[in-house]
Amino acid sequence: MQLKQANSAQWRDMQHVWGATWSLTPGPLVGPFSVRLTTLSGKQTLTAQDVIPKNWAPKATYTSRLNFA
Numbered sequence: 001m002q003l004k005q006a007n008s009a010q011w012r013d014m015q016h017v018w019g020a021t022w023s024l025t026p027g028p029l030v031g032p033f034s035v036r037l038t039t040l041s042g043k044q045t046l047t048a049q050d051v052i053p054k055n056w057a058p059k060a061t062y063t064s065r066l067n068f069a
Contacts, residue, residue, distance in 0.1 A: 001036070003035055004035075004036070006031055011020075012024060020043055032054050035048045035052065036048075048064040
């Protein structure tokens with residue numbers, strides 16, 4: 001899983017904590033954020049553009065309607 005901040009071209013790798021929980025350090029981070037998910041096999045990638053809003057909050061849950069086919 002990777003995260004990209006607003007006005008950045010750099011995708012940053014996130015660390016898997018457990019289940020569906022991921023983390024990224026250090027901060028501060030500036031939203032909105034785009035999220036990129038890649039299958040373990042590396043054969044499929046999904047990108048959700050600006051799916052986390054500018055006024056995001058730590059430990060909040062955000063959703064997208066994207067799914068792997």
